[in-house]
Every structure is written in C-alpha cells, then in structure tokens.
Amino acid sequence: MTCGMSGRARAGLALLPLVTAALVTAALVAATTTGCSPARDEPAGRAAARRGGRFVFPLAIEPATLNFVSGTDQASVMVERLVADSLVDHDADLRVVPRLAASWEISPDGRVLTFHLRDGVRFHDGVACTSADVVYTWERIMDPASHAVGRVDPFLPVEKVEAPDPVTVRVTYREPYAPALRGWEIPIMPAHLYRGTDFATAPANRAPVGTGPFRFVSWEAGRRIVLAANLDYWAGPPGLDRFEFAIIPSADTAYQALLAGEVDYARIPQAVAATRAEDPEFRRRFSEVRYVPLFFNYIAWRGDGSNPFFADARVRRALGMAIDRRGYVRSVLHGLGEVVSSPFRGLLPPSGALPAGDTPAAGAATAATPDLETAATLLEAAGWRRPSTGGLRRRNGTPFRFKLLVFAGGDDHVQFSQVAQDDLRRLGIEMTIERLDWQALLSRLRSGDFQAAMSGFIPGPDADSLYGLLHSSQIDGGQNYAAFRDPDTDAWFLAARRTLDDTARQALYRRIENRIATEQPYAFLFAPAVIAGVSARFEGAKASPQGILGHMPGAFALRPAAGGS
Amino acid sequence: MTGYILRRALVTLPTLLGITLVAFAILNLLPTDPLLTWSDGTAPLSAEAASRLRDALQPDSGPVTRYATWLFGLLRFDLGRSLRDGRPVTAVLAEALPWTLVLNLSALAAIYAVGLPLGWIGARRRGGAAAAGRALLLILSVVPPFAAALLLQRLLAVRLGLLPLQGTGAGDAPGVAAGVDLLRHLVLPTTCLALAGWAYAARYARAAFRAILAPEALAAARARGLHGISLARHFAPNSALPFVWMVAGIVPALVSGSVVIEAIFSWPGLGQVLLRGVEGRDYPLVMALMLLSAVTVLAGQLVADLVLPAIDPRLRDLVARDENVRG
Numbered sequence: 072m073t074c075g076m077s078g079r080a081r082a083g084l085a086l087l088p089l090v091t092a093a094l095v096t097a098a099l100v101a102a103t104t105t106g107c108s109p110a111r112d113e114p115a116g117r118a119a120a121r122r123g124g125r126f127v128f129p130l131a132i133e134p135a136t137l138n139f140v141s142g143t144d145q146a147s148v149m150v151e152r153l154v155a156d157s158l159v160d161h162d163a164d165l166r167v168v169p170r171l172a173a174s175w176e177i178s179p180d181g182r183v184l185t186f187h188l189r190d191g192v193r194f195h196d197g198v199a200c201t202s203a204d205v206v207y208t209w210e211r212i213m214d215p216a217s218h219a220v221g222r223v224d225p226f227l228p229v230e231k232v233e234a235p236d237p238v239t240v241r242v243t244y245r246e247p248y249a250p251a252l253r254g255w256e257i258p259i260m261p262a263h264l265y266r267g268t269d270f271a272t273a274p275a276n277r278a279p280v281g282t283g284p285f286r287f288v289s290w291e292a293g294r295r296i297v298l299a300a301n302l303d304y305w306a307g308p309p310g311l312d313r314f315e316f317a318i319i320p321s322a323d324t325a326y327q328a329l330l331a332g333e334v335d336y337a338r339i340p341q342a343v344a345a346t347r348a349e350d351p352e353f354r355r356r357f358s359e360v361r362y363v364p365l366f367f368n369y370i371a372w373r374g375d376g377s378n379p380f381f382a383d384a385r386v387r388r389a390l391g392m393a394i395d396r397r398g399y400v401r402s403v404l405h406g407l408g409e410v411v412s413s414p415f416r417g418l419l420p421p422s423g424a425l426p427a428g429d430t431p432a433a434g435a436a437t438a439a440t441p442d443l444e445t446a447a448t449l450l451e452a453a454g455w456r457r458p459s460t461g462g463l464r465r466r467n468g469t470p471f472r473f474k475l476l477v478f479a480g481g482d483d484h485v486q487f488s489q490v491a492q493d494d495l496r497r498l499g500i501e502m503t504i505e506r507l508d509w510q511a512l513l514s515r516l517r518s519g520d521f522q523a524a525m526s527g528f529i530p531g532p533d534a535d536s537l538y539g540l541l542h543s544s545q546i547d548g549g550q551n552y553a554a555f556r557d558p559d560t561d562a563w564f565l566a567a568r569r570t571l572d573d574t575a576r577q578a579l580y581r582r583i584e585n586r587i588a589t590e591q592p593y594a595f596l597f598a599p600a601v602i603a604g605v606s607a608r609f610e611g612a613k614a615s616p617q618g619i620l621g622h623m624p625g626a627f628a629l630r631p632a633a634g635g636s
Numbered sequence: 637m638t639g640y641i642l643r644r645a646l647v648t649l650p651t652l653l654g655i656t657l658v659a660f661a662i663l664n665l666l667p668t669d670p671l672l673t674w675s676d677g678t679a680p681l682s683a684e685a686a687s688r689l690r691d692a693l694q695p696d697s698g699p700v701t702r703y704a705t706w707l708f709g710l711l712r713f714d715l716g717r718s719l720r721d722g723r724p725v726t727a728v729l730a731e732a733l734p735w736t737l738v739l740n741l742s743a744l745a746a747i748y749a750v751g752l753p754l755g756w757i758g759a760r761r762r763g764g765a766a767a768a769g770r771a772l773l774l775i776l777s778v779v780p781p782f783a784a785a786l787l788l789q790r791l792l793a794v795r796l797g798l799l800p801l802q803g804t805g806a807g808d809a810p811g812v813a814a815g816v817d818l819l820r821h822l823v824l825p826t827t828c829l830a831l832a833g834w835a836y837a838a839r840y841a842r843a844a845f846r847a848i849l850a851p852e853a854l855a856a857a858r859a860r861g862l863h864g865i866s867l868a869r870h871f872a873p874n875s876a877l878p879f880v881w882m883v884a885g886i887v888p889a890l891v892s893g894s895v896v897i898e899a900i901f902s903w904p905g906l907g908q909v910l911l912r913g914v915e916g917r918d919y920p921l922v923m924a925l926m927l928l929s930a931v932t933v934l935a936g937q938l939v940a941d942l943v944l945p946a947i948d949p950r951l952r953d954l955v956a957r958d959e960n961v962r963g
Binding site: 132133215218271276295319320321323324327328330332507511513538546549 | 666667669671672681682683684685686687688689691692693720721722723728731732735786789790793794797800801802803804899900901902904905908909911912915916917
C-alpha cells in the first residue's frame with residue numbers, strides 16, 4: 072500500500088535537499104582545503120564544518136509507529152530522537168540540557184515550570200513550531216484514546232499546561248514535583264498535521280514531521296528508515312547528510328554487517344570483544360565504544376506470603392548472599408559488566424552519607440563474594456533447617472524447593488539461572504528453572520503468579536524511576552513484582568518527589584537504598600556492558616548509558632572522520 | 637467439470653474453518669495480557685498508566701466473542717487491524733508477501749536448476765562425478781540452514797567481500813542496476829534455503845528419469861529414428877508429471893525454512909511478520925497468516941487436482957467417472 076507510488080514520490084522529493092546538501096558540502100570542502108593544509112589538532116569550528124556521508128545504524132526491531140506520543144518502544148524512540156525535538160534532553164552524563172526550550176524557570180513554590188522556547192524554529196514542512204504544539208502534544212498524551220502508556224507517567228501530577236504567547240509554555244503542577252523537568256523529554260508533535268485526522272492512523276505516523284536535526288525521507292517496511300540532514304536545524308546542520316536505520320533482526324548478522332561494511336555501528340558479541348580489541352586490523356577500521364546501560368537484571372522474590380519462602384527478609388537476604396554475581400560477571404561475561412548492589416546505581420552520587428540516626432543495613436555487602444556460612448545461619452534462624460540425614464532444608468516438613476521463571480530468549484537469564492542453581496544447591500535449596508517467552512514471563516510477573524522470577528529493569532535518568540519497582544502502589548498493575556510493601560519507603564518516595572533541594576532529595580533516596588539493602592525484596596544481580604564498534608569513517612560518537620544516540624547531541628555530533636572518505 | 641471444481645472448493649471450507657479455529661485456540665492458550673501487546677512489552681508501565689490504558693481499551697471480551705467477531709469480519713473480507721501499529725492486516729501482509737514470494741521462488745528455481753541436471757546425469761551414468769556430486773549434496777542437506785548461513789556470510793560477504801551479507805539492497809538505484817543489486821542480495825539466502833532441497837531433488841529426479849528413460853523405451857524410440865530434440869519432445873509430457881509432484885515435497889520445507897533464513901538475512905518477508913506477530917500476540921496478524929498459508933496449501937491441492945488430469949489421461953478418466961456418478 073505504501074511502497075508503490077508514494078514511495079517513489081517521496082524518493083523524488085528527497086533528491087532536492089540532497090542536491091542542495093551536496094552543493095553545500097562541496098562549497099565547504101573547497102573553503103576548507105584552499106590555502107593551509109589541515110592541521111592535526113584542528114579547531115572545533117573547522118571540525119564541525121566538515122559534514123557529509125551516510126551513517127547506517129542497525130535496529131533489531133522495526134518501530135511500531137513513529138507517532139511521537141504512542142511510539143514508545145525502544146526502536147521508535149531512537150528514530151523520534153533524531154526527527155523531533157523535546158523541550159529538554161540529557162547529555163551523555165545524564166545531566167539535563169536545553170533543547171527546544173532555550174531556558175526555563177521554576178517558581179519558588181515549585182509548582183510552576185515556565186519554558187522559553189527557541190524563536191523561529193520550524194517543522195520540516197516549514198510551519199513554525201510554537202507553544203501551541205507543546206500544549207497539543209501534552210493534550211494527546213493525556214488523552215486515553217492515544218494509548219500513550221509510555222509517556223503519561225510524568226504528566227499525571229500536572230494540573231494544566233498553558234501557552235501565554237507563542238514562545239512560552241507554562242506548566243502548573245498540583246504540588247511541587249521534583250522530576251518535573253526531565254518529564255519534558257518528549258518529542259513535540261506538529262499539531263497542524265494531526266488536527267482533524269484519526270490520531271491512531273494519521274499519515275504522519277509513518278512519515279513523521281518534527282523539528283529535529285534529521286528530516287524523515289522514507290520508511291520501507293521491514294527494510295529501512297531513511298533520514299536526511301535538516302540543513303535549517305536551529306543548532307546548525309548535523310554532521311551527516313543521511314542517517315539510515317537498517318532493520319536487522321539478528322544481533323550476529325548486525326555484527327557481521329559491521330565487519331562487511333554494510334552498517335557503521337554494531338554491538339560486538341561479548342565472547343569476541345576481548346580479542347577484537349587487540350586486533351590491529353579491527354582497530355584500524357573501527358573505533359570502540361563501551362558503556363554500561365542503566366539496565367540491570369534482578370530476581371524478584373514474591374514476598375506477599377503466596378509461597379512459604381520469601382515473605383521472610385532473612386530468607387531473601389540469605390539467598391542473595393549465596394548467589395555469586397561477581398563470579399558470573401568475571402567468567403561468563405568476561406568481566407564486561409558490573410555487579411549491581413543497589414537499584415540506584417548510577418543515579419545517585421557515588422558517595423553520600425546516610426542521614427544521621429539511620430543504621431546501615433546489615434546485609435549491605437551482598438554483592439561481594441558469596442558468604443554461604445552467614446547465609447546458612449540466616450536460614451537456620453528463619454526455621455529452614457537441614458535434616459541430619461542430608462538433603463533439602465525443611466521447615467515444618469516443607470522442603471525448600473521453588474521455581475524460578477526466566478526469559479528463554481535471554482542468554483544472560485538462562486546462563487545466570489544455571490549458575491545460581493548450583494550456588495543454591497550447596498545451601499540445601501532446590502531451584503527449578505522454567506523458561507518462558509517474553510510475553511508469557513511478563514504476564515506471569517504482572518499477575519503475581521510465580522515464586523521467584525528473573526527480569527530486568529531500565530531506570531530513567533532520575534532516581535524517581537525506581538518508584539515503579541519499589542512503591543507499594545505499584546504492586547497491582549505496576550512493576551513492583553516482588554510485592555514489596557514498606558510504609559517508610561512509600562513515604563520517602565513521595566517526600567522525594569516534593570523535595571526540590573537536591574541534597575535533601577538524595578538523602579531520602581539514600582534512606583530508601585539502605586532499607587532495600589536490609590529488606591532485599593529483589594536480588595539485584597548485574598548489568599552487562601555494551602561494547603560496540605563504530606566505523607572509522609566517522610567520528611564524534613560518544614557513549615552514554617543510553618548508547619551513542621540516546622543523548623544530546625548524540626547523532627547530531629556524528630560526522631565524517633578527518634582524512635576519511 | 638465446473639461442478640467438480642465447485643465441490644472441491646466447498647470441501648475445503650470446513651478444513652479452512654478448522655484451521656483458523658485451532659490457530660485461534662493456540663494463540664489464546666499462550667499466556668498474555670492485552671496491555672502488554674499495546675505497550676509493545678517494553679514500555680515502563682506504572683500502575684496508573686496501566687489502569688488508564690485498561691479503561692481506554694475495549695473491555696476484554698471473551699475468546700469466543702473475539703473469534704466470532706473475527707470470523708464475521710472475514711465474511712466481509714476484513715482481516716482486521718494489527719494490534720501493534722493499528723494498520724490494516726492486509727496492508728502489512730501486502731508489504732511482506734512479495735519478498736517471501738521472490739525468495740521462495742528463487743530457491744525453488746535453484747533447486748530445480750541443480751537437482752534436475754544432476755538427476756539426469758545420474759540416471760544416464762552410473763558412479764563417477766554425478767555420484768560424488770549427489771553425495772556432496774546429501775552431506776550439505778544435513779547442514780542446518782542457520783549454520784550454513786553463518787558460514788557463507790562469514791566467508792563470502794565478510795572475508796571475501798564478494799556478496800552482500802544481508803538485506804535487500806538500497807532500492808534507490810535506477811532500473812537494471814536495482815535488479816542486479818536485488819539478485820546479488822538474493823544469492824546467499826537462496827543458496828541456504830535451497831541447500832536442503834538439492835539432495836532431495838537430485839535423488840528424486842534420478843529415480844524419475846530412470847523410470848522414464850528405461851533402456852527398453854529409449855531403444856525403441858531410437859529404433860523409430862528419434863534422437864536429440866525430437867527424443868526429448870517425445871518423452872517430455874510423460875516426465876513432467878513427477879516433477880510437478882516434486883514441488884509438493886519441496887514447498888512446505890521451503891516455507892518453514894524461510895522463517896529462519898529471513899531472520900538471519902534481514903529479509904523483510906512474511907516469516908518475520910509471523911515471528912513478530914506471535915511474540916507480540918498480535919492475533920489478527922497471526923490469524924491472517926495462518927489463513928493465508930492454509931489457503932495456499934489448499935489452493936495448491938486444488939490446482940494440482942485440476943492440472944494433473946489435464947496432463948495425465950488416466951486421471952482425466954477418473955474425474956469424468958466422478959462427474960457421471962454425481963450426475
């Protein structure tokens with residue numbers, strides 16, 4: 072339906088700016104090469120002026136839609152970041168930076184957030200982007216018919232959004248809301264293209280128009296999404312002429328495609344990452360990017376009393392102590408990853424004292440080498456005794472035998488669960504493993520129909536994102552799969568939302584972190600590192616915990632390498 | 637004859653219905669939560685967002701109602717909309733179908749192009765190169781397609797750079813160049829898909845040629861002065877029959893094999909749509925695919941039933957007798 076004439080027409084239209092781009096590039100090349108020879112350490116302005124080239128980035132899954140509000144799967148968000156602008160964004164170190172909003176201020180009572188938009192910004196179709204588009208985007212997010220599940224959370228505390236003039240947006244919250252600013256990392260929609268159409272099936276959903284550094288050119292279903300430089304971008308033209316997302320479902324194929332020169336970025340499988348780093352031929356053709364994503368793996372112990380094991384914190388602590396995360400990261404992950412001892416890893420400053428009067432958690436050192444002796448003592452104290460005849464631990468005749476659900480498609484899940492199985496056997500506990508596909512695992516997690524389950528969590532850049540995993544309101548319908556219920560933790564999360572002072576807010580999260588270390592509703596496990604190769608034909612790739620595209624400037628800063636073709 | 641066709645077509649209807657019912661039952665037995673389909677399974681869902689979505693979605697009607705709705709839509713040739721992106725299922729399938737057809741037809745052509753000559757040579761001569769070739773094909777046929785794919789990708793695309801590794805080509809090249817580009821991208825997936833079929837085709841063709849080209853028959857034909865092309869023309873109609881039947885042995889294997897091959901070679905065909913559909917519990921999409929494959933198989937049988945009597949006089953008599961019996 073979409074691939075016939077319209078595709079060809081789009082391709083024809085796309086040629087025009089390309090020709091322009093080529094002319095501009097030619098002019099720039101001429102300007103920079105006349106006279107002096109390019110110096111090794113060239114000035115930033117000169118480097119930024121060098122632009123051109125086509126960067127191909129593999130996507131494992133095709134976006135469901137490029138409707139900025141409903142498309143919140145990882146693939147859609149990656150494309151939307153390039154095509155559209157959000158009011159604010161974060162840099163590679165996860166600090167808030169301005170984007171479509173040049174500046175903002177927060178009222179002294181913390182309830183009103185006022186954005187001042189950049190003047191003269193236009194959508195790719197030439198229509199001006201104003202505060203009315205921001206209000207429209209917010210309205211669509213709040214409209215239940217949009218199914219904007221992935222976007223709605225930061226806007227639930229919003230009372231109203233107003234546009235007093237074309238470049239000002241005033242957001243009023245019902246009460247002070249500390250994570251408010253980061254909530255506006257949402258791409259702004261072109262209201263004029265959506266008004267009067269069916270939101271779910273509007274043409275712009277598959278041919279998006281934004282204000283971002285790259286213009287949409289074409290979407291060939293199942294094959295690729297092609298973007299071209301927006302030469303009128305408010306921050307200047309991006310360093311690349313074209314950005315292509317190639318749909319490559321197999322991770323191994325993506326890596327081979329990098330080696331074959333068909334894509335310019337790909338993850339390197341952990342098994343070969345170490346040898347690749349020393350291969351001179353590889354180093355000549357690719358630069359290496361490393362980062363540890365915010366994502367981490369955990370085991371949720373269902374602690375609501377539906378099983379005889381995990382309602383007791385001593386049992387959860389004992390099991391956490393017996394599992395050898397460090398050994399797993401060292402051997403199976405070849406050291407390419409981090410042991411996770413706190414869910415707030417990377418979201419709080421590394422050093423920070425507990426508020427005076429709080430006692431540090433007893434089992435805080437869970438991530439260290441396994442401590443089977445202490446674990447056994449804890450289990451004994453909880454009534455789980457090893458019979459003198461050997462065999463499994465028992466309490467009141469019940470043997471300690473439980474089932475762990477894992478995701479069958481995740482190598483880490485399958486391998487780690489086998490390692491943990493051995494660790495627990497030494498403690499007199501039998502853990503059986505049930506492998507499920509993703510939807511089946513999630514639906515079991517959401518219905519609470521499990522004893523223990525391995526899963527993963529992707530926190531946002533703000534510590535408040537742990538609310539979904541730990542607040543008791545999230546047991547039914549949210550992501551608090553362990554059914555963890557602690558009135559103090561609940562109160563601290565809500566207080567932190569109302570606390571605008573950074574230090575005071577961090578102190579609250581420290582308290583939560585400490586309580587979690589004592590209660591251990593989840594066993595926090597490990598975060599695998601990502602090692603990726605970037606074609607040496609390009610430079611400017613910067614890793615963040617969200618990859619080379621998931622930050623500002625991200626893809627905007629990519630450009631042809633000096634001396635490259 | 638028309639009555640025969642009509643009756644055959646009517647008989648397939650209950651079969652079709654049964655297939656859709658089984659497919660629907662299997663899909664509904666898989667554990668899922670409609671919210672997960674809508675949020676693509678990845679979005680961070682808070683309890684508040686989840687309850688808002690639950691309210692916005694139609695109240696989850698039971699499986700019986702859903703099946704009835706689906707079936708009723710089918711009567712109006714409406715296959716529904718994909719749950720993932722809200723587009724009509726027919727549009728999603730129309731994008732992927734040509735790619736699957738191209739890949740499978742080229743694999744079929746490759747199987748015949750290699751299998752028939754080898755079978756012919758094998759039928760004419762004993763031992764020697766042909767036997768060695770068949771033995772090699774037999775060994776190749778037990779190599780799993782994904783393993784063959786990985787080996788060929790590493791050798792021909794990465795190491796030697798002779799062929800594209802994956803994908804379908806840029807598609808923005810003009811005319812002939814685009815065609816050549818597509819053909820180059822077809823080589824590796826076609827080879828991997830044809831791999832398992834070659835040995836089968838060669839053995840099948842050898843047996844078929846042996847039966848047709850029995851020395852007595854050949855000698856008799858030669859004695860009547862036939863040679864070269866006229867000899868081939870004499871034997872062609874007779875020999876066509878087993879090779880039409882051979883398709884039936886190859887196609888089902890191709891279709892299931894192409895799901896794996898499509899994923900490895902980033903080929904945007906129906907196999908990928910199916911994988912995505914099952915993972916996302918996108919049941920209108922999966923049901924449509926089940927229906928499509930069922931219709932294809934049944935239509936294939938129907939066509940065979942019509943074509944074979946046209947070639948084979950013995951079958952023609954059978955149909956005629958059937959017509960007479962039923963009046």
